[in-house]
Amino acid sequence: MSPRYVVFLESPWTGAGQDCARFLLERGVTPLILATDPSRMHPSLLHDYDRLGVEIRACDIDSADAVVAFCEELATQGDLVGVTSVYEYYCDMGARVAQRLGLAGPDPAAAAICRSKSAMRAAMAAVPGLNPLHRVAESPEAAAAAADEIGYPVVVKPLDLTGSLFVRRCENSADVTAITAEVMRLGEYLGHTVAPAVMVEECVPGAEYSAEIVHGKVLGLTEKIGSRPPLFLEMGHVFPAALSGERERLLIEKAELAVKAVGITWGPSHVELKLTADGLDARVIEVNGRIAGDRIPEAVRIASGVDMCHLHMTALLGGTPDLTLTADRTAAIHFLMLRPSGHLDAIDGTAEALAVDGVHEVHLRPGVQVGIDYRANGSNRDRAAWIIAEGADREQALARARTAGEKLVFTWSPLRDTAAEA
Missing domain, CATH: 3.30.1490.20 (ATP-grasp fold, A domain)
Incomplete structure (x- = not known):
């Protein structure tokens, strides 16, 4: 029997690529990662894929012709069954290549719209009440x-x-x-x-949520916990969001209208929304033509048993994913932040954090290790670690995640050129 291959363009930092690769390997499909320069990928990714036995090959992934040529050569060695990306910056390229090779995937034009906030707003403009x-x-x-x-x-x-x-x-x-x-x-x-x-x-002032979607259908809603202004850092997520039936229906309707307007009706998508000040309406903040980041798919899996990475890969392989989701637990993701600047001298308490009841993951962000010099850049890259915990409800899941976070201790000393900040 000839080998079957799925090609991924690059890989995100928060585990979705590895989760998709595991699913494929369990089904006898060989995943391959393409990167323009594999040596420049983060060491944690190289380590994870090496442990999984997943090969990373060099290819100019900013060139559709180069990726198509690679895939056509690969197809002479076996059965090429999918080309995709779960990394934001290459979802549109993955869709373009899949279409050229006659493989399953989202509409490339829709995937490209998701990569441009101006194009996204233009696509949704015909539907009243979506855009701010x-x-x-x-x-x-x-x-x-x-x-x-x-x-x-x-x-x-x-x-x-x-x-x-x-x-x-x-x-x-x-x-x-x-x-x-x-x-x-x-x-x-x-x-x-x-x-x-x-x-x-x-500026839409209300609470923020995201809709986790497959094939244009909302599977569930995630509560997003944000930082204080003027930044918009996501400090945590809770799935499923605890909402009244009326607000839940409102957000689901808006999210499904948004992906339909943009054209992302195949595969996973992730729509961010905010309620208006009175809570009676909502506006779409962003439409992403990919699976959610920040380990949200893992929170969905813990709370409901449904794995969105598996749903995506099932669709990619030509199957029909089961879109039924029934959550009977709540999962919370809690992020710890790095200090604005400093030299990281020590990290302690990981084992103690993992020992907290209900905790599933305690994970340092790739690149966070003893010995680094750090200066914050005001983005989600300023996170130090994430913790995922489950509970019977929102309050219990969040309390467990935050308790675990308190066990992690980061010891800093001033940077030499910023000693005055200490």
């Missing part, structure tokens, strides 16, 4: 004018980054012009070109 007020601005002056028109406070964000990078709540024109100028100076980030423009949006 918004404007695209290509200069600090235009951004300030847009904010004046929308009304303060506003949110300013890059058009094509992820992980809350350079997303800020702004109270006045000085805040708007400062963050806009910073975004426009970037040029590139993590090897990706950054569009020299920003989205200026109405």
